[in-house]
Amino acid sequence: MLGAIDWVFWILLVARVVVVFAALLLSVLLAIWIERKVIADMQTRIGPNRAGPAGVLITLADGIKLFFKEGVIPAAASRPVFVIAPILSLVPAFLAFAVIPFGTGVTLFGHPVPFQLADLDIGILWILAMGSLAVYGVVLAGWSSGSNYPLLGAIRSSAQMISYEVGMSLGLIAVLLYSGGIAMSEVVEVQARHFDVTGLGWLPKWNVFFQLPAFLIYFIAAVAETQRPPFDLPEAETELVAGYHTEYSGIKFAMFYLAEYVHTITVSAVGVTLFLGGWRGPMFDFLPWLWPLVWFLLKLLIVIFVLVWIRATLPRFRYDRLMNFGWKVLIPFGLLWILITAAYVQLPQTYSDLRAALIIVSGTLAVVLLVSPLFVGPPRGVLDEGAAPTTREP
């Protein structure tokens, strides 16, 4: 296995990793600036406008400031865990990006350089795995601070992230059933086809059209996973000071902030790849490797804009409503959608299209009728009704 070492290959590999890492950092700088500018605009403020043209360097200035600030470790803190927590929150956020394809790639020095760090067999699952590890940073930060508000934030976040991870994975499973492949490149490949309906031939068959429910499930769960408003309960400043990172300062706080935005960019990129056709778009002969990159970044920008828009528009959820929504709406709906998708993929192989459609419709109705009594029982949330607390049925 170890023969002559192919230096060019290894150098290109390392270069790819470094470039993606740097690009992610840079895009975080820009994303924070965009977010602040867009929100300012939506709230008829000016927003950051001092550092650089239109304040574009504001994040850099903030970063430098935080870097040189003193990092205080509270006396009651559990030191090793307190130091590890921000790192644990940052690393999975970066790692998840490794499987995302953002272009076709080029050939340098006779070596193919794909614009994707690793096209794993298990692409989608890798993202889920990294998402599930991201919880630790928050949970451990909250616990190790040795203080009440962070602890409450950590408890909230662990409950929230576990709940919404289930919803998120249900959305992703529907997509992988539909695409018939788990590797990210396969999912992008499937979306290369176009509609064969007259007049719509120009429209690519992106997953978002046939998997719209899965897209909505994924998108909602992704907002909750990244703990962005309106799901930012773990750091609800009106209730918990700053939630899990109340006790953090200096570079450690900056790492949490960075992790949050890397995570946001990653889930947006996953959404673009799985539902919006990935890097696909009209290609031109001029600089053929550049266009995929352009389309990918453009789509990414649109998704991030929508996220900011949501933040500016919606008020924060109440905690019990958040959990109710996750478990009683998102997950049952996701399961039902997986059922429909599986039937849609499998049935036409044995039945004619018409019969398959009939089976799917009647089957869906039967399941809904069978399960719905569970959801229209006695009032669930006491606070929802404003009445006296009800004793739960035994």
Added chain:
Amino acid sequence: MNADLVVFWVTAPLSVFAAVAMILSRNAVHAALWLIVNLFTLAVLFLVLGSPFLFVVQIIVYAGAIMVLFLFVIMLLGVDQQASLRETIRGQRWLAVVLGLGLVAEIFFAVRLGLGLSRGALPDFARVNEGGNIRALAEVLFGPYFFPFEVTSILLIVAAIGAMLHGRRRVQDEDVIDMPAAAE
């Protein structure tokens, strides 16, 4: 095979170390953290054994979901103080020592004498995983092992429902301070 061996010899001691550290930790959260490290190293060993799917599932299910629940419960109950060393079952410690030694002896002889799995050579992973690791696993799981698989899944569902029923308590009026739905 070389690279696999290197990974194994890096991972295996780490795995054992994490396991021992978990047992010896006095702090419940630290013990949980060591257990996470241990589960993670096991995941890497799955990767060495040619199953990226099991690697990822191990991380998602054990390191990602179950251990987060553990931490959640530990934090919620506030088990920060050292666990008490008082025995609740009489003779428990001696019984544990005897049974532990028995297990060590069993593993030792199994490895030494070449019982069961350790006798055969490892299969060729590239050939087994032809057409993808997930497909290979699915064909085994839903082929020869279909019945045990289904029985296990039913058992798990029954256990989950049982745990839910046990954990459920009737909410008294005076118990309800805030957010009863989320407190469960």
